[in-house]
Amino acid sequence: MKLGVLFSGGKDSLFACWKAMQKEEVACLITVVSRNPESYMFHTPNIRLAALQAEAAGLPLVEVETEGEKETELQDLERALLAAREQFGIEGVVTGAILSVYQATRVQRVCRELGLWCFNPLWNVDQETYMEELIDAGFAVIIAGVFSAPFDESWLGREIDHRTLDDLRTVARKHRITLTGEGGELETFVVDAPFFSRRIAITEASKAYRNYNGVFRIERAELVAK
Amino acid sequence: MILVVDLCYRDRSLSRDEFVAPVERLLGRIGASFTTRHYTTVDAPEVAAADAVVLCGTALRDTGFAGHPGRFEWLLAFERPVLGISSGMRALAAAFGGGTEPCCEIGMADIRVLAPDPLFAGKETFPAYELHECAMRVPGEFIPLAASDRCLQAIRHRSLPLYGTLFHPEVRNEWVIERFLQLVETVQ
Numbered sequence: 447m448k449l450g451v452l453f454s455g456g457k458d459s460l461f462a463c464w465k466a467m468q469k470e471e472v473a474c475l476i477t478v479v480s481r482n483p484e485s486y487m488f489h490t491p492n493i494r495l496a497a498l499q500a501e502a503a504g505l506p507l508v509e510v511e512t513e514g515e516k517e518t519e520l521q522d523l524e525r526a527l528l529a530a531r532e533q534f535g536i537e538g539v540v541t542g543a544i545l546s547v548y549q550a551t552r553v554q555r556v557c558r559e560l561g562l563w564c565f566n567p568l569w570n571v572d573q574e575t576y577m578e579e580l581i582d583a584g585f586a587v588i589i590a591g592v593f594s595a596p597f598d599e600s601w602l603g604r605e606i607d608h609r610t611l612d613d614l615r616t617v618a619r620k621h622r623i624t625l626t627g628e629g630g631e632l633e634t635f636v637v638d639a640p641f642f643s644r645r646i647a648i649t650e651a652s653k654a655y656r657n658y659n660g661v662f663r664i665e666r667a668e669l670v671a672k
Numbered sequence: 673m674i675l676v677v678d679l680c681y682r683d684r685s686l687s688r689d690e691f692v693a694p695v696e697r698l699l700g701r702i703g704a705s706f707t708t709r710h711y712t713t714v715d716a717p718e719v720a721a722a723d724a725v726v727l728c729g730t731a732l733r734d735t736g737f738a739g740h741p742g743r744f745e746w747l748l749a750f751e752r753p754v755l756g757i758s759s760g761m762r763a764l765a766a767a768f769g770g771g772t773e774p775c776c777e778i779g780m781a782d783i784r785v786l787a788p789d790p791l792f793a794g795k796e797t798f799p800a801y802e803l804h805e806c807a808m809r810v811p812g813e814f815i816p817l818a819a820s821d822r823c824l825q826a827i828r829h830r831s832l833p834l835y836g837t838l839f840h841p842e843v844r845n846e847w848v849i850e851r852f853l854q855l856v857e858t859v860q
Contacts, residue, residue: 469686538733540686547801547843551779554732554803558778563733565686570694570843 447563448473450508450527450536452553455496456634457587457606458542458568458626461580463503464641465567466540473534475500476508476526480519495635495646495664502642502669508533524556531560538563544571544628573625577611584640588648591633591661596621599655602662606634635664644669674699674706674856675714675722679730679737679759683710691729694842695757698849699726704856711743711763719746724753724856726849727760729840732778732803734759741766753833753859755852758804761836765827770811775823777802783825783839785818791835791851792818792826800825800839807838833859 451463453475466472477496500507508530512522530536539557543550543566550566557564568576580587587606592598596617604610618625627633638645650666676695680687692708699706706726709718719725725747730737737743737759747754747767756764762772783800785792800820807823810816814834818826827836833855841848 465689466686469684547780554778558732558776558805561733563731565690565731567686567689569690570697571689572697 447471447538448534448536449538449540449563449565450474450476450530450534451540452542453477453496453500453507454542455499455636456542456590457580457585457636458544458628460499460542460636460639461576461585462540462542462565462567464583464639466565467641470538472505472540473536474506474508474530475503476530476539477510478519478522478526479509479511481511481513495667498646498667498669499636499642502644502646503639504643506534520552520556523553524560527556527560527562531562536562538565540565540567542566542568544568544573544576544626545624546628577606577614577625581606581608581611584638585636586638586645587634587636589632589662590635590664592631592655593633593659594621594623594629594631595658597632597658597660599653599660601632602653602655602660603651633661635662638672642672645672646670673721673723674704674853675718675725676706676708677714677725677727677760678708678710679728679734679763680710681730681734681736683713687731687734690731695726695728695849698842698846699853702850702853704853711737712740714743714746716746719750722752723860724852725750725755726852727754727756727763729758729760729803732805735805737763738766747834750834751832753852753856754835755849756836757842758838758840761827761838762806762808764834764836765808765811765814768811768813768829770814771809772806773809773823774805775807776805777820777822781820781822781825781839783818783820787815787817789817789828790855791828791848793851798845800841800845801843802839804838808836
């Protein structure tokens with residue numbers, strides 16, 4: 447089955463993509479770029495670098511822009527999925543939804559409207575197991591945004607290795623947040639994945655942080671040999 | 673031993689992690705021993721060895737299982753506890769002659785309990801996760817246990833511990849599966 451992966455550049459969508467590649471044919475990545483930093487559906491830090499990730503993965507990218515208004519986001523999603531179907535003949539969509547019924551439900555509804563299958567291979571996943579598997583499988587993931595206490599500026603740009611995961615566990619336990627950050631507490635950016643032919647090297651980046659809200663903005667990046 | 677049956681479009685499919693693995697994880701957490709088989713590979717010795725069966729759900733567009741009613745005929749003679757989840761409820765109801773009617777629900781819905789039963793004891797209403805295109809008509813030997821505003825949400829056989837839920841209890845209502853396992857212990 448030809449599938450398009452709804453893709454944010456973060457760990458969940460790329461891990462879901464990797465899962466999908468093991469079972470079906472991933473024909474393209476699909477990105478909805480929101481101009482609204484408060485977007486309900488589509489997160490924003492470094493989303494413009496999706497093209498670089500798609501190139502690393504050797505997959506075409508379908509990119510659609512949205513104003514990021516709560517209700518029109520769905521029409522933008524529909525537009526993106528239609529474009530992917532027209533250009534690449536996708537029969538289904540893959541998402542990285544884990545726990546968010548809100549997110550999963552909306553994608554399910556749009557897929558139904560368009561007659562597309564919908565796959566959520568991380569749905570209800572055990573978050574401990576998932577995070578371990580992510581690291582062990584060779585994904586290199588950095589923290590690209592923090593949006594909740596107690597994350598201070600030092601978290602921005604940190605790679606999620608086993609040590610960072612230990613620190614995240616402590617935070618998750620103490621502050622009752624999800625280990626994966628799916629509640630919007632943090633955003634991630636994937637610089638390498640098992641299916642990337644080259645990895646992303648960040649050559650210039652800046653941090654903007656204030657009061658438990660911050661982004662690690664990648665100003666310049668390039669693909670380098672692994 | 674619980675027999676978990678995967679109803680997805682093929683064995684080891686991309687949907688397995690979404691519809692079967694969450695049930696397996698829950699059973700594992702509770703400490704129940706289980707084995708999982710795709711519905712096309714369930715055989716008589718496994719059915720004979722099972723203390724109970726959980727029939728898992730499928731993706732919205734995944735109705736291939738409904739085209740193979742013969743694969744579920746063994747349910748008619750099983751007589752031990754069965755929990756059919758969403759598509760699993762459809763397979764269970766179909767085995768007993770229950771038909772379907774269009775009723776699409778996606779997302780959270782409020783469930784009202786209609787009849788007293790150990791599975792829903794102490795609950796009058798609760799929110800549940802829905803993902804289905806069809807609702808079931810109650811087969812003759814079953815009674816309705818719960819409903820949403822739109823359609824029937826749970827059924828039970830009149831005299832046997834055979835249950836179906838149209839909603840997905842493995843999402844936000846794990847207590848339903850925990851109670852089902854308590855029933856399994858009671859029956860044993």
